[in-house]
Amino acid sequence: MNVGAPLLEVVDLRIDLADAGLRHAAVEGVSFSIPRGETFGLVGESGCGKSITALAVMGLLRPPLAIGAGRILLEGREIQALPQSGLKRLRGRRIAMIFQEPMTALNPLSSVGRQIAEMFVLHEGAGWRQAQDKAVEALRMVRVPSPERRAKDYPHQLSGGMRQRVMIAIALACRPALLVADEPTTALDVTVQSEIIDLMQELCAEKGTAILMISHDLGLVARMCRRVAVMYAGRLVEERAAHDVFRAPSHPYTQGLVASMPRLGARAAHGRNRLQEIKGVVPSIAAYPPGCRFHPRCGSASDVCRKVPPEQTGIEGGGTVCCYHHA
């Protein structure tokens, strides 16, 4: 294995959606890479393809969705080339996932201690007795108070934040190299959100786990991530260091996103009366416009934007952008 190689590398990924004989590219030309231990943000609106990109990374796409082209490499190994059994050995052990809804992501009929313990039994061949002890340790690690007692609780006895802590404990139980977090805090209230995020970052830093953070919460991504990729209608429009994206967004879509973030006191400072918006709606997968997919909503669109999709171009300070008129 190449030591210098990134942990996860996605190269020119296309995900096809089969629909009554037609194939639509739900995701197209997506490339990014995540070094070991780094937190990478993938942002975009609902339906832009970020969640199915995550599923593709997990090797969990199901018909009608399928990988159409491109490669996904985890630690230098190509995920598509692995047999199902190899994928199952990878999941939970090298790569784990946290979901948006902690309410439904736990089995309601099994105690949380048992659900954590199952990971040790499944992946580390531990006995049940030993696994139960490790599960209590794992609960302590995610700072669940009185873990011995909590381990016997069922999911419905826990609050949303506690459940998400349990999910984190399960996902990190076997020290995976990559944690895919699909909007892990969207269903939680704001105070709990920041606790969970801090916890996640701290634990991942401790274990050297990289995070693929999927979110539509720009503030969250700005706070957590080193690098950020912005997705629009199935394509990456911009991929740069998080700091740069928010300080000086390059793609018109990102500029729109950043401008539409509410800021405390911004109204007085800028003399605006209402929150900025990006005009128009995201096109449906079946009707992506030709050329640049953002051109119908873009203020600076020209003729070439309407015809030829822009290539990824490098920008100053590292990163890429897909736009003819980028800043």
Add this chain to the structure above:
Amino acid sequence: MRLRVNLVMGGALFALAVGAAVLAPLIATHHPFLDANLMNSELPPGSEYLLGTDKQGRDIYSRIVWGAQISLMVGVVSQLINTVIGTMLGLTGGYWGGKWDDFVSGLTNLMLSIPSLIFALAIIAVLGRGLMSLLIALGLTNWSFTCRIARASALSLKSQGYVQAAKTLGYSDMRIMLTQLLPNMVGPIIVIGTLGMGGAILAEAALSFLGLGVQPPWPSWGSMLSDARDAIITGQVWIPLFPGLAIFFTVLGLNLLGDGLRDVLDPQSKVRSA
């Protein structure tokens, strides 16, 4: 939790039948067939013969108590076979989908379209009469409802978050089916199983009535009814009445029990009581 009338009544009736079956050697006043005495044939209920005697002078009360063993065993064992077959087929079909699911659904529809009693008759015709072939025949012909329930549950459960989560955690299909799907569908399956037990007892009665079930002289409720055919016409009402009532109350009890269990195992009521 509120006491449920149907659960309590059904449980009591079923417990009565089970109690009679288990305690048969102790509570029977006569031997079910060795004490036959033609001198005492067709006696009405009285102090010596609690529920009267049949044509061969056998004590009907003792025969009902002993018959409970066979009727209940047929009900429980055959329904157990049905439940296992139906759950396995439905669970795997619903979870895996594809060709296997088409096959399972086709088989289920086929089974539903054949009257199960006729099918059981055919199986007994092949295997020969006797308790064993009765169990097999009833066990192979009534799994389609369980299968449908299990398949429908598997279909809806497999899109649940925790099943998806289990996949991302590297669970094998078997493990997902056994630890994530099965425990969550066990409620409706128990309900269907209990209701089906009543059906199996009735089917046993019907097959025994036709002379294809338990072989004489051992009593089963169905064969007792069958033997009492003439008495229905000649007026010795007690001979068919009591085995008939035994069937009636046991099946009623099982249906009430199934109903009660459905109420208790309903996730909605579970949330309320939690």
